[in-house]
Amino acid sequence: MADDSSKKPVTALNTLDLLAMKQRGEKISCLTAYDASFSAMIEQAGIDVILVGDSLGMVIQGHDSTLPVSLSDMVYHTRCVANARQRALIIADLPFMTYPTPLEAAQSAARLIREGGAQVVKLEGARLDCVEFLTSRGISVCGHLGLLPQSINQLGRYSVQGKSIPEAENILHDALALERAGISLLVLECVPADLGRNISRQLKVPVIGIGAGIDCDGQVLVIYDMLNIGTRKYAKFSKDFLTDAGSIAGALADFHLAVKEKRFPTLEQSYS
Numbered sequence: 001m002a003d004d005s006s007k008k009p010v011t012a013l014n015t016l017d018l019l020a021m022k023q024r025g026e027k028i029s030c031l032t033a034y035d036a037s038f039s040a041m042i043e044q045a046g047i048d049v050i051l052v053g054d055s056l057g058m059v060i061q062g063h064d065s066t067l068p069v070s071l072s073d074m075v076y077h078t079r080c081v082a083n084a085r086q087r088a089l090i091i092a093d094l095p096f097m098t099y100p101t102p103l104e105a106a107q108s109a110a111r112l113i114r115e116g117g118a119q120v121v122k123l124e125g126a127r128l129d130c131v132e133f134l135t136s137r138g139i140s141v142c143g144h145l146g147l148l149p150q151s152i153n154q155l156g157r158y159s160v161q162g163k164s165i166p167e168a169e170n171i172l173h174d175a176l177a178l179e180r181a182g183i184s185l186l187v188l189e190c191v192p193a194d195l196g197r198n199i200s201r202q203l204k205v206p207v208i209g210i211g212a213g214i215d216c217d218g219q220v221l222v223i224y225d226m227l228n229i230g231t232r233k234y235a236k237f238s239k240d241f242l243t244d245a246g247s248i249a250g251a252l253a254d255f256h257l258a259v260k261e262k263r264f265p266t267l268e269q270s271y272s
């Protein structure tokens with residue numbers, strides 16, 4: 001066991017700090033984590049945000065989608081991550097069908113915050129009713145647009161969204177509506193880089209991209225993807241940081257710096 005007696009107290013980030021980062025043009029780094037060990041290493045690398053994503057259904061539990069993940073799974077993994085939290089803001093996903101109504105969204109969010117230790121909850125789609133209900137009760141919400149993994153059975157496959165002009169206009173329209181409803185952050189997944197740029201410029205709140213181009217206000221990757229752990233088909237928008245760095249700590253530090261210095265993603269990891 002490592003000795004943690006040298007731990008210095010640090011000030012934890014909140015959503016206003018992330019807003020200030022966007023306003024001064026500083027990129028926001030974010031990785032997913034599902035346990036205390038990765039959470040601690042992410043903290044050591046100085047990464048700004050930890051997303052406890054329902055992607056855990058695929059990378060931890062071995063399902064072929066995020067749909068089987070339960071609220072109790074999310075609470076458990078969020079608590080594991082929060083136990084090693086020092087500075088990073090923790091966002092936790094509301095899993096599939098845990099926010100069918102605003103009231104159920106509030107009950108689910110309360111568990112992620114109270115039992116899990118999350119600061120922000122994330123939900124997929126233009127659920128303005130839930131966002132308004134939660135934010136008017138003091139809960140910070142992160143939106144999620146573009147590719148919506150919880151809608152995989154409607155989408156048919158995990159693919160780039162917003163390629164046609166009407167689709168792109170719909171996503172922009174939803175992003176602006178979510179901002180008006182009160183979100184503090186937006187995750188934008190798998191959209192053309194031009195759309196990522198346009199939405200990031202039009203929104204006041206920070207936009208964290210995954211496969212949404214270099215011009216988003218921040219970047220998020222699934223930690224198992226950027227370490228190339230597992231047998232998942234490699235996504236175009238991801239990058240293997242471990243092979244170059246040679247250690248997990250090095251890979252996390254390189255990712256953080258590459259985001260801050262606007263060296264990740266490149267055109268190679270972007271959609272047109």
Ligand code: KIV
Binds near residue numbers: 051052093220
């Ligand atoms: O669940 C997750 O990890 C996510 C990211 C892919 C953005 O929502």
